[in-house]
Amino acid sequence: MKKNLASLITGVIDMQLPPRQRILAAARLLFAEHGIRAVGVESIAEAAGSNKMTLYRHFESKDVLVAEYLREIAAAEEAFWKQVAAAHPGEPRAQLDAWLDVVVTGVGNSRGCPLSNAAVELSEKDHPARVVIEEQKQACRNQILELCRALGARHPELLADELFLLIEGARVSAQSVGPLGPGSRVKRMADALIQAHTAG
Amino acid sequence: MKKNLASLITGVIDMQLPPRQRILAAARLLFAEHGIRAVGVESIAEAAGSNKMTLYRHFESKDVLVAEYLREIAAAEEAFWKQVAAAHPGEPRAQLDAWLDVVVTGVGNSRGCPLSNAAVELSEKDHPARVVIEEQKQACRNQILELCRALGARHPELLADELFLLIEGARVSAQSVGPLGPGSRVKRMADALIQAHTAG
């Protein structure tokens, strides 16, 4: 069963890439779909068209592979914000909307935020992934806060936290009440929150 | 190491209780602290001052033990709402506040919502716990919605979803950004949301 899933995924991965990148790509797909603790290193190596030995030549343990996997996601997020800022310079509302659009789209078909999920799965307080998670979440909140300030919100910290928690809640609750639940109305709620903080 | 944790917890459990209840109590403590997948049935039995055989005489598998554990939590939630309704009859705002108080207090020292965490940890779509999780989350949202209606909110569904997602976000983000993050300002945010939906 796991072999089937792994080989199905293998087709999605570019075999011309060096093994380290293939392994990270496989980890991304498998961790996102099944969770971190549910996926063994062997499945990852196999899905990457590689093997356990090569995996351990590039990552000293599963834990640091997990941390690296999350670091890649955090980097992608950061890149996304930069791209959005470049696409809508000086337009904080448009930047926020672009972010909300992406998140709302993701809520429907994904299994929530990989960072938040990892924080739930990895209860060990000294896991190397925890620092990555905390940094990314802080960075995300700061990004939103900055946009809320640029927006001229009356209480930018409060609005930023409201938006941040709204999104965090939408992504986690998609897994418990389904993507058709409250998460599907996030955009309208966010609009209302921003409106309440900036109107008149 | 696990033995130490288990025996420390053993002291908290009333050994006069029948084994089934002791096992559920131990499961509650261990699952909440370390997560479901991180805790083996043997640790649970041991922490309950019992053993694996007795555990399997009362629960046909770990999965149904998990489901039962979550069902207990859902029942406690339901009981809480009833108690709150009895304490503040005809006062929806007071009932909401009582709920918010309890949740906010819990955000500080807990590892988030056990139901939501379970939904993250148990990626199998047919896990017996999933139906329990969905039902409880639906019930919670309906409860909030009912109170928002009684409150005379202009858009009760929207306000209910905002509050629901706010709480879900606060509980999950406490594990990634710490309890001092946005979660600590939930009460103020909720006040603002309710105000925006009921003022003038």
Add this chain to the structure above:
DNA sequence: TCCTGATGTTACTGATCGGTAACTAAGAAG
């Protein structure tokens, strides 16, 4: 051509997992 380094392959370790069999201890009921 030879050498070197990165890969792939196979097989293994030791630990832990969920789950079970067989037996014993204890208490309540008749």
Add this chain to the structure above:
DNA sequence: CTTCTTAGTTACCGATCAGTAACATCAGGA
């Protein structure tokens, strides 16, 4: 005292896990 039920004990099963050793392959560079 006997009987029946429940609980505890020990030992085990097969599977899977993270991680490693030893060896084969194959590229590219000198």
